[in-house]
Structures are given as structure tokens and as C-alpha cells.
Amino acid sequence: MIDHDNVPRRRYREAAQLGRELGRIGPAVLGTSVEIDVGVAGADFASLWGHEPITLGLPSPRNAGETVHTFFYNRGNSVGCVHPGDSLAGLRVFFVPHFAVFDPAWIAGWEAWVNDGGVLVIGARTGSKDLNNNVVAETLPGALRPLVGATVEEYGKQNAPAKRLLTLVANAGGEAVTDLWYETLRPDAGTEVAATWKGRHLTGEPAVTLRRVGRGAVLYVGTYFTAPVMAALEPVLAGLGALPTPAVRVSGVETVVRAGAGKRLRFVINHNEHAVEVALPASGEDLIAGVAVNGCLSLEAGAVAVVREG
Secondary structure (H helix, E strand, C coil), X not given: CCCCCCCCCHHHHHXXXXXXXXHHHHHHHCCCEEXXXXXXXXXCHHHHHCCCCCCCCCCCHHHHHHHHHHHHHHHCCCEEEECCCCCCCCCCEEXXXXXXXXXXXXXXXXXXXXXXXXXXXXXXXXXXXXXXXXXXXXXXCHHHHHHHCEEEXXXXXXXXXXXXXXXXXXXXXXXXXXXXXXXXXXXXCCCEEEEEEECHXXXXXXXXXXXXXXXXXXXXXXXXXXXXXXXXXHHHHHHCCCXXXXXXXXXXXXXXXXXXXXXXXXXXXXXXXCCEEEECCCXXXXXXXXXXXXXXXXXXXXXXXXXXXX
């Protein structure tokens, strides 16, 4: 923070400013936690490290999870990482990014959450290995078959995808050219086909299945989560009511809500190089500036506000 000549400059002043601001908001933050409505499975070391010995040239669950997280972050949704064994209460949708090494103990909690209205989106190859990193003997997706309501008929890595064009076509209208992996699926009775393949011998084969469970649904996606695939799935998820409209959607502006202990704090961060006007869903007090906020917030470039709502 201080240069070699021991003279305080911008970095030091900004660190001091941060300390003052944390002192102002600290008491209000105590007892709160971050609210998210979109979850991405993560933080399970067996699943993450199990990818390393034999990668097949495919992205790791962490990398694929980052793609999903980035998509929803850019969309303005409240998205975060959740361990697959933790409670999913409060989430609208939960993505499992290709957890080949899989613990069947997670399934009961997932099914209960889906029954209560959650939408579970499972990526290709999930459940294909046991906790010893051995491929399971059952037809894929292994232990997940009853929950998914479909089996994997054929699978393979996409080699020379530019020459062998393969496109995922969602029934809701979205399309995505894929370049990593494909699976053709066989839905059980009562399971719907949400997307099909277009290309070569795979044309018309099921690529994404949808099983409705209680008040929720389970999607199994027979390819890897890439940015184009996420965009193609967006209308499918919207049709299931799994994509809440962001409360604040201003380009370059990040918002995070922390709630608890009777408090609700909205952090608003302007990542732009210019000032912005942000319409907020509720009025309150900016704890950093110490001023009232009546539904509209003005933020200079790089500025931050913490609004206590209500």
C-alpha cells in the first residue's frame, strides 16, 4: 500500500477509506448472509480433483461451473456456489456442472427440493463415476436415473467439431453449436424431450430431457455447459419459471443482497468508468454516505453504496 519511499499515496488513501466504510457498515452486516436464487454446485473436493487424472480434454467441473456462474452474473441474477450436499432452500434453480465423481447421498435432498418447486439442471457425465473414481457399471446416468427419468443411449467427445457440426436445438427456440461432448438420451415414460440434436446421424435425437417432479423439474443436458448452450437453455428455464427477473439490471453495475436478523442490505457496486443512475426496488439509507435513498441511487465511477432497505 505504501511505496518504497514510505510516502502515503492513492493506494494507501483508498485502503484507509475502505477501513472507514467497513467501520460504518459493520454493525449492520452482522447477522446477515448473502441471498442467492441461482446456485451452482461446487466446493466438493472429490468431484473437483477426481477430474484431474483423466480429463479427456474436457473442462473441469470448476471451469464449467464458472461458465454457468458468469452467465447468470452477467444476466443480473443473484448467483453463488453451493455444495451439493447442503440445503438448497431458497434457490430457484441449481446447476450441477458435470460432476462425474458423484455421491449418491446427495440425491434425496435434491429430490425433496425439486418436489418443493426447485429446478435442477444436471450436466452431461454427472454420476458416471463412483467415489473411488471408477466408472459405474450401471447405464448412465447411474444412480441419477430415477430422478432424471432418462438414460444415456450414446455418448462421445466431439473431435474436429468444425468439420462435424453438431447443434443443440431447444424446443423453446434456442440453438447452440456444441464443440466438446454429446450424449443422446432415451426418456422414460412421462419424461419430456426439451431439446434435440441437429447434425449428421444424430439429427432428431434427444439432447435434453425434462422430468416434472412435484412442483419442480429436473433437466438433464447431454452436453457441456458453454456460453452458447447456456443461452439456448435460457428460454427453457424461463418457461419453467426458474429465472427470476433481476431487481436491478444496469450494465456494469453489480448488486448483492444480504439479509437476516430483521435487516436487509443491498450492496450496489458501479464497475463502470462513468457515473450511473440506478433504480432500486426499495427505499432506504445509504450506510456509507449516510443519506436517504428514495428509490433512485446516483453512483460515480467505481463507487459503492450499501443501502439498508425499509
